[in-house]
Amino acid sequence: MAYQRSIPLPELITKIHNMKNILIIDDEAKTRQMLADIINLNCKDARVTGFAEDIKSGLIAIEKYKPDLILLDIKLPDGTGFDLLTKINYKIYNFRVIFITAFEEYAIKAFKFSAVDYILKPVDPDELLDAIEKCRIQTDNEYNQKFETYYYNSDKQSKNKKLFLKTLGTINVLEIKDIIRCESDGCYTTFYTNNNRKIIISKTIKEYEELLNDQGFFRVHQSHIINLNYIESFENKNGGFVIMKDKSKIPVSSRKKDMFLKILNSSS
C-alpha cells in the first residue's frame, strides 16, 4: 500500500460550554427548587446558582449572576420568556437558554422550527439532564444559528419562517418558502429546495408534516409533502400526479386526492 487515504473527521467538539452558573426563572417557587435540586444532585459539571420569578427579577438576576445557562419558563406573570430575551443583548452575556413550558403549544412549535432546546412540565429529570448535556456540548455556531432562527421566527414582522435543519456534518437554515417538497425514506426525510439543494435529515416525515401543514404545505402521499406554491400541474391519470416546478412527478394517494383537490380549488 503506497499511501493511506485520509478520512475527513466529523466536526470536533472544540469547546464545551460551561454550565457552572445556571439561572432558573420560573414563577413557582416549588418548581424552581425542584429543578435546582435535580440539577445539583445529578450533574457534576452543572450548578444552579440563581433564581428569579418573573421578567423583572430575571433581568436583575442575569446582570448579577451572568449565567452560563438559563432555564426559562415561557409563562411568567409579567410576560413571556421570549419577552425577557428581547430585553437584553444575550450575545454580551454568552448564556444559553433551555425553555420550560407547561403547555403553550405555539411556543413548542416555535422551538421545533428552530430546534432550540426545551423541556415540559412536570419535568422528567432525565429529559432535563439530557437537555443540559446537549446544550453543553453543542457548538457555538449551532447554538447561535438555532437561536437566530428562533428570533427570526418569533419576530412578528418576519413573514417567512425559517427551518433549522441539522445533518451529520452541517447545519442548514432554510427559508420555508424555498422548500419545494419533502420526500420520506424510512427514518430519513429529504428536502428539495428551489436552488436544487437536497438535504437529508434523520427525522421522520411526520414531524415535518406537523410543522409545515399550516405553512402552505400538504402531504399528498405517505412519502411526500409538497409546497403548494410550487405546483405546476395536476394530472388526473393513473390515480393522479402532481408535476412540480422542478419537473418532479409526485404521486397523489387516493385517500388524499379529494382533500388535495379541495385545497387546490380554494387556493386558486
Added chain:
Amino acid sequence: MYITKSLTKTGIILFFIYYLFAGNICAQRSAYSSSWRYTTDSLIQQLKISKSDTSRILLLHKIGDLYKRTIPDSAFHYYNIALTISVNIKNEKFTALSLCDIGLFYVDKGDYNKALKYFFNSLKINEEISDKKGLAQSLTYIGIVNLEQGLYDKALEYFTKSLKIFKEIDFKKGIIMCNTNIGNIYLYQGSYDKAIEFYTKSLKMYEETGDKYGMSVCYNNLGSTYYNKKIYKNAITNFTNSLKIKQELGDKHGISGVLSSLAALNIKLKNYNKAVEYALEGLKFAKETKSLPQEKLAYECLSVANDSLHNYQKAFEYHKLFKEINDSIFNEERSKQITEMHTKYDTEKKEKELLVKGKELQIQDLKISRMNLYLFILAIIIILILTIAFFIIRKNKYQSLLKNIQLEQILLQSQMNPHFIFNSLSVIQSIIYQNKTEFAVKYLSRFAKLTRIILENSRAEYVTLDKEITMIELYLDLQSIRFENKFNYVIEVDPELSPEMIAIPPMLAQPFIENSIEHGIMHKEKSGNIKISFKTGKDMLLFEVTDDGVGREKSKEIKEQSNDENKHVSLATTITQERIENINKSLKKKIKLDITDLKDESGYAMGTKVAFFIPFKAA
C-alpha cells in the same frame, strides 16, 4: 229563359185561383159584365134592408164574390162579416163556406199557412156535417195550397180525393175544377202532353156547361202549355181565345195576365213592337188590380222588348221598375223569412237560456270545485309553511343546542386549562420531590376533586350553589398553594341563602377568578386579596368576584407589551358573555354581567369587581 218560366207560373196561378172563386158560389154568373158596379151597389142596398141572417150571409158572399176580382180587400171584409154572422147563428154550412172564401183570399196574398188553417177548419166542419160537396171543395183548396208550395204529389193526392167525391155526387163544376188543377200539376212537372189532355177535357166540359170563365182559364193554361212546348202558333191561338172571353167577362186580373203572356210570346216570336203593346196594356190592368206579380211580369217584358228594339233608356227604366217590384216581392219573402227566423230565434233563445242556466250551474259547480282547489292549495301552502317553520325552529333549536355544546366544550377547555393542569401537576411533583408526602397527597386529592367537579359541571346546565362554592373554594385553594400565599381569599355567603336549594349555571365566575389571580394579583408586588360573595338581591342572586389587583387596564398594558399569544384574558369574558346570552334565550328574567374597574379617590386602579345578577332558580 227566366222570363218564360216566370210567365208560366204567374199566369197559371192567377187563372186557377179565379176559376175557383168562380166555382165557389152557386150564384148566377150572368151578372159578370162591365156594369158590375151597379150590381154591387144594388146588392149593398139589399143588404141594408135584409133582416134575415141567412139572406144577409148570402148577400155578403155575393158582394164578396163581385169584389174579389177587382177589390180583394173589400171582398175580404165582406167575407169576414159573413163568417162572423155564420158563427153567431151557428150555421155550419155557411161557416165552412166563409172559411173557404177567406182562405182563398190568403192564397191570393200568398199566405199559405193562414190559408191552410182556414181550409182545414172548413174541412173539419164539412166532415162533421157530412157535406160531401163542401168536403170535396175543402180538399181541393188544400190541394191548391200544396200545389202552390210545390208539393205536387200531395196536391195530386188531394185533387184525386176531391175528384172522386165530385164524381160521386156528380158535381160537374167540381169535376172540371179538379181536372184543370190536375192539368196544372202536369204542367208544373213538365208533362205537357198530359197537361194538354186534361185541359182539353176540362175545356170541353166548360163548353158543355157554358162556363165562359172556366173556358178562358183553360185556354190560358193551354196557351201556357204550348208556350212551354214551344209550339208558339197554338199558344197564340189559345191566349187570344182566352183574352177574348176575359174581355167579355171584364176579368181585369185575367186580362193583364194573358196580355203579359202574349207579350212574352211575341218576344219569343221577335215581334217586339207587338210585345210592347201587349205589355203596356197588361201593365194598365195589373196596376188597376194592384197585382205586383203581374206588374213585374209586364215590366220585365217591356224591358226585354225595348232592349231588343234598341230603346235602351226605356229598357233600363223598365228594368229598374221591374227590379223595384222584384225587390219589394223579394222583401215580402224576406219578411216572411225574418218571421221564420224570429220564431227560430225565439226557440234558440229559449234553448240558449236553458243552456245558459245549465252553464250557470256548471259555472257554479266549477266555482265550487275551484274554491275547493283554492282551499286545497291554501291548505297545502299552510302545511308547507308550518313544515318549513317547524324545520327552521328545529334547526334553530339544534343550532342553539350545538352552540351550547360548543360553548360547553370551550368552557371545559378554559376551565381545564391545560396550563393550569400541568402546572398543578408540576407543583405536586415538586412537593413530592421535597418529601412532603402528606402535603402532596392532600394537594393531589384536591386537584383530583376539582378536576372531577369541573368535568361534571361543564356538562350540566345548572348546578346547586353549594357545589359551585365547593368548586371555587378548591380552585382558590390550589392556586394559593401554587403561588405560595401570593394572595388571600375569602368566600362570603349570605346566611339567608340556602346554597343547596339554589341552582345557578356552573362556572360562570371561574374564568374571572382565574383572571383575578393570574392577571390582577400576579402583577402586583404585594400579596393580594380575592373576595367571593353571594348575596340576596331583588329576586336575584348577586354573585360578586372582587380583587385588589392591578386592574384591567394595567393588565392589558402588560399583556400588550409581552409576546404572549395566549389570549386567555379576553377569552374568559367573551366565552362567559356568549354563554350568558345563550342561557338567557330560555329565561324570562335575564342573567346580567357587570364588570367594574375599582378606583380610589385619586383615580388609581384598585382592582376589579365582576358582578353576576342571576335570577333565583330552585334546584
